[in-house]
Amino acid sequence: MILDLNSFITREQPYWDELSALLRNYDENGGYRPALEEAKRFYYLYQRTSADLVKLNTFAGEVETTRYLERLVARAYSRLHESGGEKIPLKPLYWLTRTFPSTFRRHWKAFVISFTGFIAGASFGAGALAVDYDLKDQFIPPQFPHLREKPSKRVEREEKQDFDAFQGRHAFSSELMTHNTKVTALLMVSGFLWGIFTLTLLFSNGQILGFVIYDYLRDGQGEFLTAWLLPHGSIEIPAILLGGQAGLMIAHAMFGWGTNLRLRQRFARIRGDLVTLIAGAALLLIWAGIVESFLSQYHAPPFYPWKIGFGLVQLCGLVLYLSLSGRKKPQPQLTN
Amino acid sequence: MLGKTTALEVQTAEGVSFKVPIASPFSRCLALAIDIAVIIGLTILATTVINILQTIAETVPQIGRILIDFGTGAAIILQFVIATFYGIITEWLWSGQTLGKRIFRLRVIDERGLSLSFKQILIRNIFRLLDMLPSTFYLIGGTSCLLTPKCQRTGDLAAGTLVIRESEVSAPSYNELLEKEENSFSTMPHLEARLRHRTSPDEARIALDAITRRNELQPESRLLLFSQLAKHFREISEFPDEITVGLSDEQYIRNVVDTIFRKVSI
Numbered sequence: 001m002i003l004d005l006n007s008f009i010t011r012e013q014p015y016w017d018e019l020s021a022l023l024r025n026y027d028e029n030g031g032y033r034p035a036l037e038e039a040k041r042f043y044y045l046y047q048r049t050s051a052d053l054v055k056l057n058t059f060a061g062e063v064e065t066t067r068y069l070e071r072l073v074a075r076a077y078s079r080l081h082e083s084g085g086e087k088i089p090l091k092p093l094y095w096l097t098r099t100f101p102s103t104f105r106r107h108w109k110a111f112v113i114s115f116t117g118f119i120a121g122a123s124f125g126a127g128a129l130a131v132d133y134d135l136k137d138q139f140i141p142p143q144f145p146h147l148r149e150k151p152s153k154r155v156e157r158e159e160k161q162d163f164d165a166f167q168g169r170h171a172f173s174s175e176l177m178t179h180n181t182k183v184t185a186l187l188m189v190s191g192f193l194w195g196i197f198t199l200t201l202l203f204s205n206g207q208i209l210g211f212v213i214y215d216y217l218r219d220g221q222g223e224f225l226t227a228w229l230l231p232h233g234s235i236e237i238p239a240i241l242l243g244g245q246a247g248l249m250i251a252h253a254m255f256g257w258g259t260n261l262r263l264r265q266r267f268a269r270i271r272g273d274l275v276t277l278i279a280g281a282a283l284l285l286i287w288a289g290i291v292e293s294f295l296s297q298y299h300a301p302p303f304y305p306w307k308i309g310f311g312l313v314q315l316c317g318l319v320l321y322l323s324l325s326g327r328k329k330p331q332p333q334l335t336n
Numbered sequence: 337m338l339g340k341t342t343a344l345e346v347q348t349a350e351g352v353s354f355k356v357p358i359a360s361p362f363s364r365c366l367a368l369a370i371d372i373a374v375i376i377g378l379t380i381l382a383t384t385v386i387n388i389l390q391t392i393a394e395t396v397p398q399i400g401r402i403l404i405d406f407g408t409g410a411a412i413i414l415q416f417v418i419a420t421f422y423g424i425i426t427e428w429l430w431s432g433q434t435l436g437k438r439i440f441r442l443r444v445i446d447e448r449g450l451s452l453s454f455k456q457i458l459i460r461n462i463f464r465l466l467d468m469l470p471s472t473f474y475l476i477g478g479t480s481c482l483l484t485p486k487c488q489r490t491g492d493l494a495a496g497t498l499v500i501r502e503s504e505v506s507a508p509s510y511n512e513l514l515e516k517e518e519n520s521f522s523t524m525p526h527l528e529a530r531l532r533h534r535t536s537p538d539e540a541r542i543a544l545d546a547i548t549r550r551n552e553l554q555p556e557s558r559l560l561l562f563s564q565l566a567k568h569f570r571e572i573s574e575f576p577d578e579i580t581v582g583l584s585d586e587q588y589i590r591n592v593v594d595t596i597f598r599k600v601s602i
Contacts, residue, residue, distance in 0.1 A: 005544075005597040027431055050352040064548050070354035071502075074449060077348055081450045170409030178416040182465065189466035192490050250494065264447065264496050271495070275455045278462060 009065065012052050016072060019045040023075045046076040098326035100280040103273045104242070105323070107249055114202060114244030118237070121203035125210025133218075139211055147212055151219040158224075158299040173293030180236060180285045184243030188250065188278055195251025202244045209237075227304040230311025232292035238318055239284035246277040284318075341485045344498065346449035356449060359442045359499040361481045368474070370436030375422050382414045423461040428454060432497075441502045447486065448496075456495040463491030519594045520579045528595045531573045540596045543569070547593050550586070562586040 022042055026032055034042060053069040104111065128135055140147045146154060183201075190197035216225035253266040261269070291314075295307065343355040386407045393403035426434040432444035432452050444460070446452055467477025467489045477489035486498045521528050535543075546561055553561065566585035569592050580588065 047350065050348065050350050053352055053354065070356075073348075073352060074346065074354050074356050077346065077354075078445055078449055078451045170405045171412060172409075174409035174412035174416075178412060181416070185462050186465050189463045189490070189494075192463070192466055192494060263493070267494050268496055271455050271459055275458050 005065075008052075008055070012048075015045055015048050016052070016069070019049055019072055019076060023072070023079065026079055042076070043080065046073070046080060049073055049076065095276075100276055101322050101325040102327075103276040104245070104280070107245060107273065107277075110248040110252065111241060111245040113248050114198075114241045117199045117202035117244065118206035118209075118241060121206025122210035122213070123206075124203070125207035126214035127210075128207075129211055129214045129218075136211060136215060139207070141208065144208070147208075147215075151216045151221045151224075155221050155224045155299070159301060161299070169293045169297075172297075173289045176292050177286050177289035180240070180289065181282050184240050184281045184285060185278060187240065187243035188246035188274065191247030191250030192254065194254050195248050198244055198247030198251060202241075205240065223304055223308075224299065226311070227307040228296055228299065231307050231314070232288045232296045232311075234311045234315035235284050235291065235318060236288035238322075239281040239288060242277050242281040242284070246274050246281075249274065249277075344445075344447070344449060344486065344500065356445070357501040358486055359440075359501045361478065361487055363440050363442060363501070364481070364487070364499055367434065367436030367440045367442050370439055371422065371434050374435050375419055378418045378422070379415050382418065383411055386411045386414070420461070423464065424457055427452065427457045427461070432457075437499070442499050443502050444492075444497050444499050446496060447488075447492075447498045452497065456497050460491035460495035460497050463489070463494050466490050519591045520583070521575060521591045521595050523579060524575065527573065527575055531569075531575075531592065532596055534572045535569075535592075535596055539568075540593075543589050543593050544597065547590055559585075562589055565589050 019042070022034075022038075022045070026034075049069060050073050053066065053073055056066050056069060125139070128139070137148060183205075187198050187201050190201060212229075213225065216222065249270050250267075253263070253270055256263065256266055259266060295310070298307075341358060343357050345353060345355050347353045390404045390407040393400050393407065396403060423434055427444055430438065433442070437443060444452060444457075446456065464477075467480070468474050469476050477491070480489045480493070481487045484493065486492075488498050492498055521531070543565060546565055550558055550562075562585040566588040569589065570580075573592070583591070
């Protein structure tokens with residue numbers, strides 16, 4: 001049976017035009033939420049147009065109108081079906097106290113591997129320097145020229161300098177925040193290359209820290225080092241490790257061990273957790289950037305104990321927050 | 337390009353299936369170039385505004401120096417925010433489109449044909465860091481686009497998205513097409529009924545396509561196509577010479593289409 005195309009189009013076109021106008025309105029107003037009646041009408045128009053498409057395909061097979069209806073149905077379909085119904089979290093307190101720490105704990109194994117990779121790098125860096133101290137100049141990256149200097153000389157120089165609370169601090173803080181956020185995000189996304197690059201980055205970052213720690217301890221500048229690194233490092237390093245954790249979750253999804261799900265499904269399962277971890281890491285890095293600019297670089301010996309104390313409190317707070325916050329209280333067991 | 341899929345085929349719960357054309361790497365490159373230009377433009381604009389404010393701040397006694405330093409810090413943050421959030425915000429506000437994608441009529445959608453979630457937008461934009469490597473040459477993203485069947489960069493694979501071509505197709509009007517000329521076949525309804533009976537849906541579709549797309553054809557191809565179609569339909573129809581004489585091949589097919597598509601209602 002062949003469709004009376006002309007009268008079919010004449011009859012149905014007003015519905016298609018109405019649907020098209022609604023879609024255009026939704027496209028132009030991103031956050032627009034239709035009222036119930038409008039949503040019902042939209043759904044009716046979508047169903048009617050879908051039915052028209054089926055009719056046209058079955059009885060007429062006319063290319064141009066079919067293509068038009070396909071586009072219309074595709075756009076309406078996409079509008080009607082949210083992929084998972086996820087919304088931007090509008091409960092920041094809930095997110096901070098529950099979502100973020102519980103997401104971290106749910107993937108604790110990835111964090112342990114991330115931490116191990118970093119510590120392995122640090123141990124290697126310190127070990128390499130212990131074996132051959134001349135390696136120092138070769139291994140310190142060019143972007144850290146102050147680390148090439150003999151630690152005691154640097155300490156002497158830094159401790160003599162006046163602390164200028166504002167000169168260049170805002171710019172330095174901003175640079176640190178943006179740079180560290182990029183590095184952390186890179187640690188995460190490089191998990192896509194089966195985690196090899198993530199582990200390499202973690203190892204190399206740990207290696208630099210290992211060099212520095214060994215170098216300063218060897219020169220008897222342990223107190224300066226702790227007072228310099230702990231205030232911001234107690235937040236910055238865990239944040240970077242969170243990036244590594246997210247990267248290793250991606251790597252796990254790439255390998256697909258222990259699951260029959262397809263790659264798309266494996267990624268869909270971890271997508272929300274990745275966003276949570278990277279957002280959490282970014283927040284921590286913003287704080288670390290501020291601390292590094294305004295506190296860590298203030299090298300006055302009388303303040304060392306305060307700085308170390310601050311760093312320790314911060315580290316303990318972070319550990320407690322990530323391990324305890326948002327834990328559900330155990331339900332009391334019912335007894336007869 | 338290895339085994340490219342040119343369209344995403346979606347089957348809805350209502351049993352309707354439709355195809356959405358997938359964007360080519362070339363059109364995506366052009367859209368990206370526009371977006372990069374916009375990001376550079378916005379960054380220059382923001383930096384210029386901050387520079388002007390810093391110049392004004394210089395004149396403020398005591399806190400001028402602090403304000404200048406604050407401005408430098410703000411500029412660094414702004415550059416980062418513009419580069420990172422331009423894609424995220426525009427794709428979120430414009431349902432999967434950046435300015436470049438809007439100009440080239442491209443749109444990011446969920447790979448099942450659904451609308452994008454904010455998480456997907458965030459993930460695909462964070463993965464840009466990987467896709468643009470080495471440096472900003474987009475070698476990883478470009479290679480991934482060329483190697484994956486649906487032309488997806490790593491960000492698309494991780495976020496479960498793909499970029500489609502959005503052509504604004506308007507419903508064609510058949511009034512003008514079918515009612516312009518008088519159909520001489522209508523004087524013989526019994527022969528028209530026989531023609532409809534003998535014409536298969538595929539033959540009807542070919543004839544209708546030929547009419548609707550005739551203006552897209554080269555003159556020689558158009559003549560050849562309608563001559564072959566008319567020859568075929570003359571063989572299966574039995575209209576006498578008195579109503580077909582003087583009819584061009586194209587008019588003959590127009591009459592055939594009119595007979596098939598307009599006269600029978602379901």
